[in-house]
Amino acid sequence: QKEVEQDPGPLSVPEGAIVSLNCTYSNSAFQYFMWYRQYSRxxxxxxxxTYSSGNKEDGRFTAQVDKSSKYISLFIRDSQPSDSATYLCAIFKISNFGNEKLTFGTGTRLTIIP
Amino acid sequence: EAGVAQSPRYKIIEKRQSVAFWCNPISGHATLYWYQQILGQGPKLLIQFQNNGVVDDSQLPKDRFSAERLKGVDSTLKIQPAKLEDSAVYLCASSPRIQETQYFGPGTRLLVL
Incomplete structure (x- = not known):
């Protein structure tokens, strides 16, 4: 079982729609939860x-973490064509040994159709 | 503030040849990472440096891959000899310290024929 699972898509939605991107993880020791955006090339x-369960909002983006279900989500409101990219969830575990590692999902390729 | 610089941007080689990639991190960043991103997958950490010391190289195929970070600034990643399955984008990232936000460079796209 992969430590982080993410549906690779591709996902296409019309401009203005709400987008929901999701990941699940298996290791309850994971402590920080991140979303990265990667444009082509x-x-x-x-x-x-975010590092706690609940929601965190930043403009049109909302990150949601449910530690009990080991489930993280990213919501994009009022989606724009410029949001077209691959979205990677990433989870970070902190240890006492200095070898913390960022573990990425496979990424979901998102296209916003004008 | 200048970002992470990488070169070359693209490289095509034949299997069994050698290749080297260069990374210049953001000024003042102590931690440097090399990732391998195979098409359709997320980045996978190959090696992590703290200044010029290796923190984690557990996923580096040491029989063919090597990396160094002399003087705790620039870094090079080398593959010798290359295999077909090494075709990927090699990303360099840096952070001010361990546990802080990582900033990625544009990557070097390697194709092994």
């Missing part, structure tokens, strides 16, 4: 991060 860029 670019490196990933951090979109949002």
């Amino acid at each position: 670019k490196g990933p860029e951090l979109l949002m991060y």
